[in-house]
Amino acid sequence: MFKIGLTGGIASGKSTVLTYFKDKGIPYIDADIVAREVVEPGTEGLEAIVDAFGSNVLHDDGTLNREALGAIVFHNEEKRRQLNDCLKEHIRNRIMELTAHYESNRAAVLIYDIPLLIEGEWYxxxxxxxxxxxxxLTQIERLMSRNGFSKEDAMARIKSQMRLDDKRSYADLIIDNNGTPQALTAKLDTIWSDRLEPLLQKPQ
Incomplete structure (x- = not known):
């Protein structure tokens, strides 16, 4: 099974790229979905968060209050690291479980959409x-127009992530999305025919 790690940054267009390949029927693991699964009521992940941050991060029905938790961790690097430590093992275990599932189903290709692909050494x-x-500059402009952020808010969100320029050295393929949506689709069509179709046609 050929494993592709997909990474990007806020407002880079990573979700658009993933959707393109999802629509082609390529299986994928979305770490954001996994991160939500591991904090469902009754999970060890949610228990770890409550131990670390207190029960005021819960709604009355026992589900995680993401807004309350976000307010605690967003501008605080230490708290953000603490949250990451609470969930890291649970997320990793679930991703490995899903990987085994796709391997046993003889998937030819699997895409991993993991925000901390580099930082978490998933790569x-x-x-x-x-x-x-x-x-x-494109990130800032897109965040300001798409989300209505001020320039300061946009910069704060960009700075909270690893710089895209620093990720370039880890990449086997760079999908430049500074242009139009049509230009991106044309690039993805080429990647599909040149790189993925040959993998899908190989006998498993």
Missing amino acids: TMMDEVWLVYVNE
Whole structure:
């Protein structure tokens, strides 16, 4: 099974790229979905968060209050690291479980959409790393127009992540998304025919 690690940054267009390949029927693991699964009521992940941050991060029905937790961790690097430590093992275990599931079903290709692909060293288990890249100015402009952020808010969110320029050296394939949506689709069509179709046609 050929493992592709897909990475990018806020407003880089990574979700658009993933959707393109999802629509082609390529199986994927979305770490954001996994992160939500491991904090469902009754999970060890949620228990770890309550132990670390207190029960005021819960709604009355026992589900995680993401807004309350976000307010605690967003501008505080130490708290953000603490949250990451609470969930890291649970997320990793679930991703490995899903990987085994796709391997047993003889999937030819599996895409991993993991925000901390580089920082969490997930890239080391990938056959290729694909980076959806935009320059910082494009990120700022898209965040301001798409989310209504001020320039300061946009910069704060960008600065809370690893710089896309620093991710370039890890990438086997850089998908430049500074242009139009049509230009991106044309690039993805080429990647599909040149890189993925040959993998799918190989006998498993």
